[in-house]
Amino acid sequence: MANHPSALKRIRQTAVRRLRNRYQLKTTKTLIKRLRSAGSAGEARKMLPEVVSRIDKLVKKNIIHRNKAAHQKSQLARLVNTLS
Numbered sequence: 001m002a003n004h005p006s007a008l009k010r011i012r013q014t015a016v017r018r019l020r021n022r023y024q025l026k027t028t029k030t031l032i033k034r035l036r037s038a039g040s041a042g043e044a045r046k047m048l049p050e051v052v053s054r055i056d057k058l059v060k061k062n063i064i065h066r067n068k069a070a071h072q073k074s075q076l077a078r079l080v081n082t083l084s
Contacts, residue, residue: 021063028054035076041083048080 002008031051038044052073059069 021061024058024061025063028058032072032076036079038083041080044080044083048076051076 002011028051031047031054035044035047035051038047055064055069055072058064059066
C-alpha cells in the first residue's frame with residue numbers, strides 16, 4: 001500500500017476515473033445494442049447520429065481506440081443502410 005499522500009490521492013483519482021469510464025463505455029454499448037435491435041429503419045436512422053456522437057466522445061476521452069471507433073461506426077452505418 002502506498003504511504004505518500006500524493007500516491008494515496010492518485011489511487012483515489014484512478015478509482016473514480018475507472019468507474020466513470022466503465023459507466024460511459026457500458027451506456028454506449030447499450031445504445032449500440034438498442035440500435036442493432038431497432039424495430040424500424042426510421043428508428044435506426046434516428047438513433048445513429050446519437051450513437052456515433054457517443055462513440056466519438058469515448059475516443060476523445062481515450063476510453064476506446066480510434067480505430068475501434070471507426071470500425072464500430074462503419075458497421076453501424078452499414079447496418080442502418082441495409083434496413084429498409
